[in-house]
Amino acid sequence: MDKRFKHTLVAHKICPYSMKVLTVMRHKNVNFEIKFIETHNKPEWFLRISPLGNVPILIIGEEIVISESAAIMEYIDEITPPKLMPQDPLQKAIDRAKFEFSNELIRNLYSFIFSTEQEKFIRQKEWLIKHFKWIEEWLKDGRYINGNQLSLVDLNFVPLFVALNMLKSTLPCDLLKDFKKLQIYGEVIISLPCSKTGRVPDYEFLMIDGIKNQNTVLYRSNPSYFNSDYKPQRCCFFRS
Amino acid sequence: MDKRFKHTLVAFKICPYCMKVLTVMCHKNVKFEIKFIEMHNKPDWFLKISPLEKVPILIIGEEVVLFESAAIMEYIDEITPPKLMPDDPMQKALDRAKFEYSNEIIKNLYQFIFCTEQDKFVKLKEWLIKRFQQMDEWLKDKKYVNGLELSLVDLNFVPVFVVLNMLKPILPCDMLKDNKKLQNYGESLTSLPCAKTGRVPDYEFLMIDGIKNQNTVLFRSNPCYFNGPKSSRCCFFGK
Numbered sequence: 062m063d064k065r066f067k068h069t070l071v072a073h074k075i076c077p078y079s080m081k082v083l084t085v086m087r088h089k090n091v092n093f094e095i096k097f098i099e100t101h102n103k104p105e106w107f108l109r110i111s112p113l114g115n116v117p118i119l120i121i122g123e124e125i126v127i128s129e130s131a132a133i134m135e136y137i138d139e140i141t142p143p144k145l146m147p148q149d150p151l152q153k154a155i156d157r158a159k160f161e162f163s164n165e166l167i168r169n170l171y172s173f174i175f176s177t178e179q180e181k182f183i184r185q186k187e188w189l190i191k192h193f194k195w196i197e198e199w200l201k202d203g204r205y206i207n208g209n210q211l212s213l214v215d216l217n218f219v220p221l222f223v224a225l226n227m228l229k230s231t232l233p234c235d236l237l238k239d240f241k242k243l244q245i246y247g248e249v250i251i252s253l254p255c256s257k258t259g260r261v262p263d264y265e266f267l268m269i270d271g272i273k274n275q276n277t278v279l280y281r282s283n284p285s286y287f288n289s290d291y292k293p294q295r296c297c298f299f300r301s
Numbered sequence: 302m303d304k305r306f307k308h309t310l311v312a313f314k315i316c317p318y319c320m321k322v323l324t325v326m327c328h329k330n331v332k333f334e335i336k337f338i339e340m341h342n343k344p345d346w347f348l349k350i351s352p353l354e355k356v357p358i359l360i361i362g363e364e365v366v367l368f369e370s371a372a373i374m375e376y377i378d379e380i381t382p383p384k385l386m387p388d389d390p391m392q393k394a395l396d397r398a399k400f401e402y403s404n405e406i407i408k409n410l411y412q413f414i415f416c417t418e419q420d421k422f423v424k425l426k427e428w429l430i431k432r433f434q435q436m437d438e439w440l441k442d443k444k445y446v447n448g449l450e451l452s453l454v455d456l457n458f459v460p461v462f463v464v465l466n467m468l469k470p471i472l473p474c475d476m477l478k479d480n481k482k483l484q485n486y487g488e489s490l491t492s493l494p495c496a497k498t499g500r501v502p503d504y505e506f507l508m509i510d511g512i513k514n515q516n517t518v519l520f521r522s523n524p525c526y527f528n529g530p531k532s533s534r535c536c537f538f539g540k
Contacts, residue, residue, distance in 0.1 A: 112402050112435060125391065129398040136394035151365065154376035158369040162352055195352045 068093040069120040071107060073100050074261045075268055077167045077220035078130040079117040084219045084259030085134045089141040097261075131160045138213055145213040152207070156214040159199070159206070163217040166192055170224055174268070175277055182278040186236070193240050200242045204249060211253075219256045222247040227265050231272070231283055306362040308333040311347060313340050314501045315508055317407045317460035318370040319357040324459045324499030325374045329381040337501075371400045378453055385453040392447070396454040399439075399446065403457040406432050410464055414508070415517055422518040430476055433483055440482045444489060451493075459496045462487035467505050471512075471523055 070086065072079030074097055086093055098107055103114060110126045111118045119127045119136070127133050138145050147153055166189070173185035196218070199206050205215045225247060229235060237244050250256060261267075273280050273287040280287050310326065310333055312319035326333055338347055343354060350366045351358050359367040359376075367373050378385050387393055406429070413425040439446060445455045465487060469475060477484050490496055501507075513520050513527040520527050 112398070113405055121391065125395070127391070127394045127398055129401045132394040132397035132401070135397065136390050139390035139393075150376050150379035151361070151367075153379075154367050154372040155365075157372035157375065158352075158367060161369045161372070165353055192352070 066122040066125075067120075070095045071111070071118045071120065072097055072116050075264060075271065076100075076116050077171065077224065078115075078164070080220045080223070080260045080264075081130050081217055082117045082119070082133050082137070084216050084255045085137050085145075085213070087258045088145075088216065088253070088255035089137055091137060091141060130164075131157070134160075134213060134216070145211065145216070147207065147212065156207070156212065159214045160217050162192075162195065163214075163221060166196075167220050167224075170221060174224065174228070174272060174279060175275055176279075177275065177277055179278055189236060190239075193237065193243055196246070197240050197242050200246055205246075215250060216255070218246075219250055219253070219259060222250045223256065223260065223264070224268070226251055227268060228279075231279055231286055306365075307360075309360040310335045311351075311358045311360065312337055312356050315504060315511070316340075316356050317411065317464070318404070320460045320463070320500045320504075321370050321403075321457055322357045322359070322373050322377070324456050324495045325377050325385075325453070327498040328385075328456065328493070328495035329377055331377060331381060370404075371397070374400075374453060374456070385451065385456070387447065387452065396447070396452065399454045400457050402432075403454075403461065406458075407460055407464075410461060414464070414468070414512060414519060415515055416519075417515065417517055419518055426476070433477060433480055436486075437480050437482050440486055442482070445486075455490060456495070458486075459490050459493070459499060462491050463496065463500065463504075464508075466491055467508060471519055471526055473522070 068086075068091060070079070070082060070093055072083065072095060083095070098104060098116070107118075108114055110120070112126075112128055115128065117128075117130055117133060119133045121127065127136060135146060147156065169185055169188055169192075173182060173189060176182040176185060196206075203209055205211050207214065225236060237247065269287060308331065310319070310322060312323065312335060314337055323335075338344060338356070347358075348354055350360070351368055353368065355368065357368075357370055357373060359373045361367065367376060375386060387396065409425055409428055409432075413422065413429060416422040416425060443449070445451050446458075447454065465477060477487065509527060
């Protein structure tokens with residue numbers, strides 16, 4: 062990688078799209094700095110350089126700013142061979158479409174997690190379960206989506222399984238209960254080293270805090286879990 | 302291009318993301334069939350094959366289904382050299398970020414057009430104008446986003462300027478009035494042959510119909526325009 066340029070990732074601590082990029086950067090052992098900003102108090106310098114005011118952005122050197130997690134991930138992949146993206150144009154297109162599918166899934170999952178209205182909560186849950194079927198189909202018999210080798214598309218699903226894992230003890234039923242392949246795939250994904258180092262250590266605690274403070278349906282349906290002093294056993298989740 | 306596989310594009314007539322793909326396919330002279338479906342009455346066969354129930358999708362042969370306009374456009378570009386995408390990884394990343402940026406502009410532009418609430422209408426207009434100022438900064442004095450040559454990123458902005466052109470007589474003021482560079486850029490884009498052939502001939506009429514029937518702010522602020530005789534802009538679709 063061209064070391065002339067310093068790479069700075071600007072992110073939010075609980076942003077799943079930032080997590081995707083962080084995961085890829087860890088997997089590829091990229092040298093970079095990270096700057097965290099607040100969702101509800103974005104600094105001026107950030108708003109000036111991020112075209113849509115979104116994270117993540119990757120600042121290269123002093124001036125170049127790449128926005129959009131998919132664009133950043135493919136860039137990192139290309140400058141750190143061997144590539145995780147396939148070579149074939151059709152396969153690349155299929156995978157890129159799945160990047161966006163994973164974005165939709167993650168968006169709906171976060172919307173579900175932070176939902177404050179019972180009806181919306183139920184609708185989101187149904188939407189999620191309906192769309193898990195697609196990934197289940199794509200998985201066929203391989204360990205990963207494209208067979209036995211990890212590709213960039215798999216790293217796109219890390220935030221999904223990290224969040225689902227976190228939810229396991231808060232939900233009355235496991236969202237993946239009817240999806241055997243997805244459960245296995247999820248375990249493979251979250252046990253990747255980059256999946257552990259690809260997020261801040263306080264990710265889960267920040268999420269749980271947010272679930273509680275926003276008076277979500279999740280919180281209201283299981284207040285004892287959120288109010289207990291008992292630190293969940295999944296502290297070990299963050300061990301490298 | 303591998304002719305073993307039939308390419309079928311599934312689209313809505315007024316979908317701007319479909320317009321993007323259609324524009325690229327026309328520019329690259331790709332052979333394909335097109336199937337239009339109704340936004341509010343999606344057929345079962347479609348819902349079974351489109352993972353997010355959205356258009357456009359590109360069906361290749363009998364079984365392979367590509368979705369997401371950006372993925373489809375890059376695929377078409379790669380199988381029909383010379384490529385419109387740059388080779389440099391950083392430049393590619395910058396361009397891909399702009400694909401998504403154009404999607405946001407288009408989404409907000411359509412929301413603006415079909416908006417039924419005055420406050421929201423004003424907010425959307427301000428948001429759009431701010432984005433046009435941003436685009437002005439990238440363009441500098443260049444003919445296209447990346448210089449003198451057309452690249453794939455430019456074709457992403459075709460729907461924006463097609464729509465802005467359509468809106469010119471409807472809005473009390475031109476959203477690009479302070480933006481000479483963007484006006485020029487818009488004209489460069491809309492005068493490309495693929496910009497004309499990359500949409501259905503009845504696009505504008507369908508849009509105007511929708512603006513009227515949904516009792517939008519646009520309609521309410523200028524009802525005579527919508528209820529009057531066919532505008533002289535029929536020539537809009539002349540080749």
